[in-house]
Amino acid sequence: MREEVVVPKSYPTNLLNKDWSKRPCYFEKNGEKFLNEVHDMEVRDDDVWLITLPKCGTTWMQELTWLVLNDFNFEIAKQEYLELRSPFLEFEIDLYDGEGSILKNVTKLKSPRLLKTHMPLPLLPPQVWTKKPKVIYVFRNPKDSIVSQYYHVRRYGGASDVTPTEFAQNFINDEMSTHQHFLHVTEFYALREEPWIYYTSYERMKSDLRSVIQDVCKFLNKNITEAQMQQMLHHLSFEEMKNNTRTNHIWEAEQVRRIYNKKTEDISFVRKGKVGGYKDDLTPEVIDKIDIWINDELKPHNVTLNDLLLQNNEEFLLTIFTCSTLMMMTTTTTGRVKRSYSDQSVHGYMTERTCWWNEVCKEEFQSLFRCKCPQFSYCRSPGRYYNAYCSMTDTGYIWTQPTWDWGP
Ligand code: PPS
Numbered sequence: 029m030r031e032e033v034v035v036p037k038s039y040p041t042n043l044l045n046k047d048w049s050k051r052p053c054y055f056e057k058n059g060e061k062f063l064n065e066v067h068d069m070e071v072r073d074d075d076v077w078l079i080t081l082p083k084c085g086t087t088w089m090q091e092l093t094w095l096v097l098n099d100f101n102f103e104i105a106k107q108e109y110l111e112l113r114s115p116f117l118e119f120e121i122d123l124y125d126g127e128g129s130i131l132k133n134v135t136k137l138k139s140p141r142l143l144k145t146h147m148p149l150p151l152l153p154p155q156v157w158t159k160k161p162k163v164i165y166v167f168r169n170p171k172d173s174i175v176s177q178y179y180h181v182r183r184y185g186g187a188s189d190v191t192p193t194e195f196a197q198n199f200i201n202d203e204m205s206t207h208q209h210f211l212h213v214t215e216f217y218a219l220r221e222e223p224w225i226y227y228t229s230y231e232r233m234k235s236d237l238r239s240v241i242q243d244v245c246k247f248l249n250k251n252i253t254e255a256q257m258q259q260m261l262h263h264l265s266f267e268e269m270k271n272n273t274r275t276n277h278i279w280e281a282e283q284v285r286r287i288y289n290k291k292t293e294d295i296s297f298v299r300k301g302k303v304g305g306y307k308d309d310l311t312p313e314v315i316d317k318i319d320i321w322i323n324d325e326l327k328p329h330n331v332t333l334n335d336l337l338l339q340n341n342e343e344f345l346l347t348i349f350t351c352s353t354l355m356m357m358t359t360t361t362t363g364r365v366k367r368s369y370s371d372q373s374v375h376g377y378m379t380e381r382t383c384w385w386n387e388v389c390k391e392e393f394q395s396l397f398r399c400k401c402p403q404f405s406y407c408r409s410p411g412r413y414y415n416a417y418c419s420m421t422d423t424g425y426i427w428t429q430p431t432w433d434w435g436p
Pocket of ligand 1: 082085175266269299
């Protein structure tokens with residue numbers, strides 16, 4: 029769908045101090061009626077807005093947030109299509125029958141509404157920055173989101189004549205996508221400390237879903253029991269969501285077929301679900317070009333890709349430092365640390381990566397560690413047949429990790 033330059037009717041001047049008149053915005057052609065309606069729409073105090081760039085883990089976060097907002101009602105979640113429980117604003121344009129308001133489904137929805145959109149900050153209703161409802165923002169490494177987008181377009185009948193590499197090359201050559209991408213994310217990243225905004229990344233969800241669920245509960249003032257947490261981790265796992273007809277955008281694909289009489293390709297919406305999966309699809313040359321594109325585009329914003337993906341978390345490094353120091357003091361005063369059950373049957377790692385605190389370091393029944401626990405912590409589980417987490421506590425079942433070079 030071709031896009032054109034649009035001029036927002038209002039700007040969030042109270043949120044970010046910049047020259048908004050120089051901020052380019054793009055939207056699909058003939059979207060004026062929709063944009064006007066969005067501009068004038070009533071934002072409710074208890075709305076939750078889920079804002080992302082395409083293919084950044086929106087659906088994953090949407091199901092997570094809907095469940096937190098709806099008291100972990102898994103029964104309804106398994107019965108009703110996610111797209112109907114939590115509408116995608118821009119898709120209402122496709123559903124519009126020409127009568128009355130484009131946003132009538134959104135207006136009719138019972139509170140609390142969970143609204144999904146890919147629109148940039150300046151095209152949102154100004155009541156978002158005056159009422160400040162809860163906003164959740166998820167970002168993902170563009171290399172993975174571009175490849176995911178390629179398969180999305182293929183799913184809906186497009187891009188059949190291009191390879192993922194050609195698609196990616198076209199993406200970075202397109203001035204509009206370039207501008208949209210980095211302005212979209214850097215504006216929300218700059219607002220991440222606001223109490224009404226929760227900013228996270230797909231990569232963080234992959235590495236520590238438990239903490240992200242806890243964060244969202246805290247953000248929305250909801251409690252979660254350990255039993256509900258276990259249900260959430262299971263329900264939100266890649267395999268479950270892939271096999272779940274209610275989260276796999278089957279309803280959306282049916283609408284596309286009905287409205288546009290389009291043949292759609294049999295590509296699962298919940299498709300691969302990997303961090304770094306782009307390496308299987310893109311040539312090394314185009315990967316290098318995308319890296320240069322990302323660095324160049326981010327330079328004026330004074331942030332790095334790792335910052336945006338929350339992979340340079342100072343708080344995290346500080347915690348490691350403090351905990352390591354404490355552990356060193358304990359071990360030197362009390363001698364060797366006692367471990368209750370030590371298991372040395374796992375010999376290798378899946379990646380070279382260091383885990384986050386509380387991240388699953390070894391999944392149940394897996395013969396490889398998922399990542400390396402930070403120094404002076406243990407890959408620990410309550411018993412042999414459980415997921416193990418990186419933990420400072422040395423009681424329980426300790427999966428002894430192969431030694432590795434901790435660096436200077
Ligand atoms: S959209 O169309 O913009 O709303 O797409 P979005 O939901 O943002 O992104 C789709 C990608 O998210 C992956 N996904 C998951 N990954 C891991 N675990 C779970 N549970 C999960 N659910 C969705 C999905 O597979 C798409 O990524 P790719 O790389 O294509 O697999």
